[in-house]
Amino acid sequence: MDSKILFLIVSIAVSLLSFVFALWLNAWIKKQPSNNPRIAEVGALIKKGANTFLRKEYLLLARFAGAVALLILIFLPHPIWQGAIGDNIAMALCYLAGTVFSAIAGVIGISVATIANAKTAEAAKSGIKLAFMTGFRGGSVMGMAVVGSTLLGVSLVTLFTKDTTALLGFSFGASSLALFAKAGGGIFTKTADISADLVGKVELGIPEDDPRNPAVIADNVGDNVGDVAGMGADLFDSNVASMAAALVLASVLDAATGGVVNAAMVFCYAAAGLLASILGVSMARMGKKGPTHALNNSTYITTAIFIVLTAGATALFSFEWRIWGASIIGLLVGVVIGIASDYFTNDEKNPVRNVAKASGSGPAFTILSGISYGFLSALPALVGIAIAALAAYKICEPIGPGYAMFGIAMAAVGMLSIVGMIISNDAYGPIVDNARGLAEMGNLGDDVLEITDQLDSAGNTVKAITKGFAVAAAGLTVIALLGTFISEVNTAAAEMGLPAINGFDVMNPTVFFGMLVGAAVPAVFSAMLILGVDRNAQRMVAEIHRQFREILGLKEGKPGVVPEYDRCIEIATVGALKELIPAGLVAILITLAVGFIGGVEAIGGFLTGNIVTGLLLALFMSNAGGTWDNAKKYVEAGNAGGKGSDAHKAAVVGDTVGDPFKDTAGPSINTQITVVSLIASLAATLFLSYSIF
């Protein structure tokens, strides 16, 4: 038995362990007491809404995935008329497996999140510690499911196919589902959130999560389908893509030496990361320093365990220390980028305070200053990614040809392997956010609300650091995918007797052509998603107005009068499903158009332009959104005029603009870049054979 098989079996074992751990966490959550009928009722409404949306979304996406699988069957990795139909069947099956694994991870996450929310609200009655544990462990189920699925899926595909290109098919399945799940969930959640806030908080002045607000259930459903399921699909996608990129590069290196050590290393590091996450999650407890400290602390513990485990494995199996070094650099740069994001979105720092202050002069100044800080925030992150990539490359270059790019891929793998912990922290956010809503609607009293507010605020704070990780990891992953693309092109070129490509020269006008077009794609993609939210929210605002007008006694809170929650959920669902396909499809079709017009050189430029502006816009939108969100909270805490002042109204406008920035368009761009990179790699042979130039 060679060492790769050994590591595969270990990987499968560790991934199964993570599922067992997830089951245990799930059982623990279900065991927590709950007895409030009102919370049970509202919780059931949220659960039903989320499941309805998810069912409709997955039905739509199943049709889409079926059509794509058919196209793959005909065209990829080679057109069916060139023979080797077995490869095409394998590729199509791997693609479908990628979509199914992604969907399963999403369903698991949602199903536990929609129980954990109510349990957390009720746990808050007996104190913050238990409530924290309930929320955190609810998020951890998602974390374990996503990372377990990644490792299991990649291991099984590797075990059953010999060809690493099939892995790209699996990764493409994960990505294409993530693209639409993130976009659809993002449009749903922000439609509901914006509409509920605009009519409830701004026009009528009723509190957040007030049960009179017809959009309040839709808002809570949105937290689940957008922030839990969508985000889970997103990180599943990044995680699979980073492993696939590393494995494709590893297979070339291993083929040259006849060994398996590099592929083995990828699995070993991934398994170590998952193990570190399991340990980190199981050790998490809230101490005296509060929930924020507990969340950040468990991230640091997981990181430390990962460093120790991989160092041990590197020593034990005589892996290259240089590659270990590249992984650790990626990790550390991720932390630095997280701290930089934190600076721009933390209400104790200048950017948020200046935006709050500017709001005193009116909403135009809120917007202008928030946009400016969003732009500024891109600098440290882009420089950090640039340095990480350069350092990983230079460290691994001396090992031998091809190792430099593998070093970048392993930096991404290293960083993403602790993603189990990152997701746990991230999914904690919407669960405690929901718990807050349930506590409000269940009339659990001010003490409980204070606890859930504290938990909620911790969720927002740790988001900055986790987002830093996510962007840095995505940046490194797509750079590695560029390497994968060249590797795929050269494999195809060798088969076709064409000369190998060494790189993409920006002075080549075909490359430059691709670059300018690629640069426009993230902007167009974001614009379509934002316009989707914009249109959809206008529809929902109209519906909320109608209900307050037509349902007598609703506004006054007359006992027994309830709004028609279902109508709002319906609008969010229908709108999100209508708007989610075009944006993703445009990105995919432009890629194919550029490839068939300009060939692989144009695609090389296209991917580069796409990465560069994609990272810039993702950072800009995520951080500007975070700054506005916290500036509003800072004003609400009594600064710059406090609640109800003109500054507050202006800050709410900023927050509303920031909502689709940070929760719809910004995070979807990562997925868009990954999808486009994978399509390029998969269609490399087609572009080589059938381009105009």
Place this chain on the structure above:
Amino acid sequence: MDSKILFLIVSIAVSLLSFVFALWLNAWIKKQPSNNPRIAEVGALIKKGANTFLRKEYLLLARFAGAVALLILIFLPHPIWQGAIGDNIAMALCYLAGTVFSAIAGVIGISVATIANAKTAEAAKSGIKLAFMTGFRGGSVMGMAVVGSTLLGVSLVTLFTKDTTALLGFSFGASSLALFAKAGGGIFTKTADISADLVGKVELGIPEDDPRNPAVIADNVGDNVGDVAGMGADLFDSNVASMAAALVLASVLDAATGGVVNAAMVFCYAAAGLLASILGVSMARMGKKGPTHALNNSTYITTAIFIVLTAGATALFSFEWRIWGASIIGLLVGVVIGIASDYFTNDEKNPVRNVAKASGSGPAFTILSGISYGFLSALPALVGIAIAALAAYKICEPIGPGYAMFGIAMAAVGMLSIVGMIISNDAYGPIVDNARGLAEMGNLGDDVLEITDQLDSAGNTVKAITKGFAVAAAGLTVIALLGTFISEVNTAAAEMGLPAINGFDVMNPTVFFGMLVGAAVPAVFSAMLILGVDRNAQRMVAEIHRQFREILGLKEGKPGVVPEYDRCIEIATVGALKELIPAGLVAILITLAVGFIGGVEAIGGFLTGNIVTGLLLALFMSNAGGTWDNAKKYVEAGNAGGKGSDAHKAAVVGDTVGDPFKDTAGPSINTQITVVSLIASLAATLFLSYSIF
């Protein structure tokens, strides 16, 4: 006498002709009657404010230019300790000449614009035709001065120095002055514009240009220093840079054959463009179809004349027809991009109408939809530039090695050579805008106001097409400058015995490192300018509030009570001067840092990343700003609720956000890219000798 000298003499003659024509236009304007004492008084205030600002700005910039000239003397083109001090002296003098020519063009433009505004207002009393001619001819003086200075300066530098690198020094002088003049003027004008609107129109509901508003004179001064002087410096810069890039590439081609034909062709086309502009301006008349038609028509006439003249010259002097073809393609793509910009900013098309409609749901929707359309608008322009560059390259590639890149440069030259006409149209805008203000303040009555409104609206409409030209030309120019950079690097490398560089491979991590950093620079630069406007406007809003509070009878319009206009002008001036230096300096210093860290490879990537995101952000900001501006006007024309409605208030917020987008940051990015590209070319030797990697 060789043909290059001949063409140089012709060029100088044509440029002198344009100055004579400018003098004639100036005399014609001065001859127009004026007899309203109130207009004379207010006009004098505007003139004084503009001159004061310009004097202070140029004094500051003179110190800056002196410091830069000293650095050039020591370091460029070669460090002084390596000998050949004569080259350094020549370079420093050329740099200073570039700044002086740019400043002179700005002063000429301002001096006539601040006369033409009053003359136009008074001419409107006798009808629209004369008023149109006065405004248009006022703008044309600026157009002739800018293009005449370009051709004269470039010809003289070529005549007196043998080295084309000296031309890059001249171009750098023009660019560095433009960078600061555009930034300073842009901050001044938007500070005043935003503050005047926010307090006057939004808070107090008094009309635009109401003399009670303390910021009204500052606003009119801003039109001159930002839109006339700043814009003139900007287009002078692009124009010089495109000629310099083409001449550097031509000199390499000519050196290979021992001829001068390519350099001669550059001068010939530039002279033809100026001649076409002179003819186009002198033939402009307003017919029955109104001012918009007259402005667009004269652009089309100029374009046609240019095509005919260059075709004739190409036949006569046996120039390459392929290069002529590249120029024409550039021109046509410029028109297409103009039409695309027009679609996104025209109030008869969907984008503006949708933004107006979205405003009904509140300012957040105004902002979100405007940002989305701004992002979408980047696609056709970027694709257009990509196609133009690819086509110019492919058309000229068969001529021989090096001609492909020269083709791109000539496409830029061709497009920019009709810039005399473009500037005439552009500078017409602020003059008639000022005339409107003077008509309002001079109580010339509603009939006159209607005429000036009509002229003003025409100015806004043609802006879309001229901006399309400007962005397309800038895009092609900076691509050509990338070619110039490689050419300069290889000249230096040959001297130092280093291998030549053929291009910049994006798979090279040093190139990629530079690219990510370069991508961040336009975002950071824009953010700093916008924050400058934001801070400065907050100061001015406070001052206006103070005046309305403390000056008794001002708000009520008590006869004899006048606001302290000077204080507002002072705030705009001091703030603009304080804010203009840091943003430009950051861009310059990051370039030098990247060059000294990563060497020429990193700079190659840096320029590419800078161009790609720079064009994207410039298009996004210019067009989003235009969309908001026109959406507001569309609402004011009685749509979506009309004046005073909530939709109108929301649309005003959009317009305010758009102001620094379209008139400060957006257009400054072009200059930022040019400056950075020129620094890279000039410091090529230094980067080759002294970089860390």
